[in-house]
Amino acid sequence: MPALEWSDALSLDLPLMDDTHREFVDLLGVVERSADDAVIPAWRTLVDHTQVHFDQEDRWMRETRFAAGNCHSVQHKVVLDVMREGLKRAEDGDIELLRMMAGELAQWFPQHAQSMDAGLALHLRRCGHDPATGTVLNPDALPTAEISGCGSASCTPHEPVGEHSAA
Template sequence: MSNLQSNEHHAHHTQRTTRHVEKLEWNDGLLLGHGPMDDEHREFVHVVMALRNSTVETALTALAAVEAHLIAHFDLEHEWMDKTAFPDVYSRCHRDQHDEVLASVFQVHQLAAIGQIGLGAVHRLAQSLMDWFPGHADYMDSSLSAWINGQTHGGQAVVLRRNLVHEDRIPGSESNYEVDAKAA
């Protein structure tokens, strides 16, 4: 893939991966079918919501928890990319998003620690993470999950998502289960 195509790919994902989220809650809709990744995402939701709900007294501790989680989480995903020979063009785009997120978290944490920004800025960071995550998981992490499953198990995971309501679901539908093989 040429540099131009790579830049277009990155711009495409950047456009598609951000939408406003009122409340980020763990649910089956976030499952990607790679257990360790799903566990990391569950923890991400937990630490980001703790940051979103932090007070003046708890904000720095919550920021430190988000920062520590993201460093470990992203390092783990990078390790998976390397171990499974995830295609470089997608790996670069994925890593670029991780770097941008970490840079924002580091900056807010540093400024909050020296009192140059307040709780409002910390909560705006949490909101930005809440808005970013579902799209990143849907587009970037789902392709990595599918790749890992293909490389390690020779196929795609089947993900059962319980009790999801979809706008296009027919009212009165008898089924509360959706089977989805999520892929990029």
């Protein structure tokens, strides 16, 4: 049984984001179940998916006035860098490292999804952002200045994301 399985607790009521997250969880499970000779290709698939996944969310943030260096995007970069480093080390023979990293990702992901991604999803719904097209249907709900935080309540405690000020 994988360390992380999709559940309603991970759903953010944003279908495209939820579908991408479900795929991440499924691919992470493939890594965990893979035999030693299949774990590196499974990890590569997970890294490729995660790059597209994070690029997608980073694009949504740019389309709705998140600052380029916001902590959500920075976390995406750090996680991908660590995943790529794990791949290099596994290719040099340290396959057990990928198994350990898969377990760590299974613990990290729910926290990330339920804080940073939940804040982003709320922001996207408030401004009427269509994740598929990038269209903002309610531009008056966009903040007047770029959001420098991640969008989660813990990062921006005083003003909800989507209000007309920088968070």
